[in-house]
Amino acid sequence: MSAQPEQLAREKQLAADAALRWVRDGMVLGLGSGSTAACFIVALGKAVREQGLRVQGTATSRASEKLALEAGIPLLEPRRGLRFDLTVDGADELDAHLRLVKGGGGALLREKVLATASDYLLIVADSSKAVAQLGRFPLPLEVVPFALPWVLDAVAALGGAPVLRMSKEAPAEPVKSDQENLLVDCHFEVIAEPEQLVAQLQNIPGIVEQGLFLGLARAAVVAKGESVQVLRPGRPAAAAGSFGELP
Numbered sequence: 001m002s003a004q005p006e007q008l009a010r011e012k013q014l015a016a017d018a019a020l021r022w023v024r025d026g027m028v029l030g031l032g033s034g035s036t037a038a039c040f041i042v043a044l045g046k047a048v049r050e051q052g053l054r055v056q057g058t059a060t061s062r063a064s065e066k067l068a069l070e071a072g073i074p075l076l077e078p079r080r081g082l083r084f085d086l087t088v089d090g091a092d093e094l095d096a097h098l099r100l101v102k103g104g105g106g107a108l109l110r111e112k113v114l115a116t117a118s119d120y121l122l123i124v125a126d127s128s129k130a131v132a133q134l135g136r137f138p139l140p141l142e143v144v145p146f147a148l149p150w151v152l153d154a155v156a157a158l159g160g161a162p163v164l165r166m167s168k169e170a171p172a173e174p175v176k177s178d179q180e181n182l183l184v185d186c187h188f189e190v191i192a193e194p195e196q197l198v199a200q201l202q203n204i205p206g207i208v209e210q211g212l213f214l215g216l217a218r219a220a221v222v223a224k225g226e227s228v229q230v231l232r233p234g235r236p237a238a239a240a241g242s243f244g245e246l247p
């Protein structure tokens, strides 16, 4: 039976709180997007305000930037040479190799930029995100508006049943990313060969970024019920309390 929304909310909080163990004084952090990353930003802000933790960060979305400012976390603008000791971010799906599907909240481009500029990407997730095989969650793409018709044709030819993401508040309007691009959700159902799919998507002009994150995550903190596990690519899960190597 799948977990109830209240249980998943509790698991997000547990994973986010556990992720604080990766943070060290003086770190430069990438701040992820979505509801689980939001729990982390709030918890981090509390540590900054109440325990004098000194960190700086850059956010992967306007929403996370606003949240971080409200939480009292000093923010850094993008600049040449800026790297992150640690980025903490959520995921829509993760497998045993810590291959990820991201972008359910539309922040995949900035998320991939920061993940790539980070020495350590830590994923925080509730139990619903850990899957045996990627693909049930529709794969998000960020697409330049002019290229949309051809991108839809090309993704359909790959078997991805593309759907333009529409606004929930204004159903006639497409969702725009922070870069004013469109978002397309591709229903593959099963992504058997993620590396091959990435290569195919990278060949389609007009796709600014796609939501498969391969070889980027170093660890994932996944909460299930009241227990928290740490997953590392291809290695057995470690229980909370034996967090193993830190960044």
Ligand SMILES: O=C[C@H](O)[C@H](O)[C@H](O)COP(=O)(O)O
Pocket (backbone or CB within 6 Å): 032, 033, 034, 035, 036, 037, 089, 090, 091, 092, 101, 102, 103, 104, 105, 106, 107, 108, 111
């Ligand atoms: O674009 C959004 C991000 O990739 C999120 O990290 C992802 O959608 C997971 O979000 P949530 O923690 O709300 O499930």
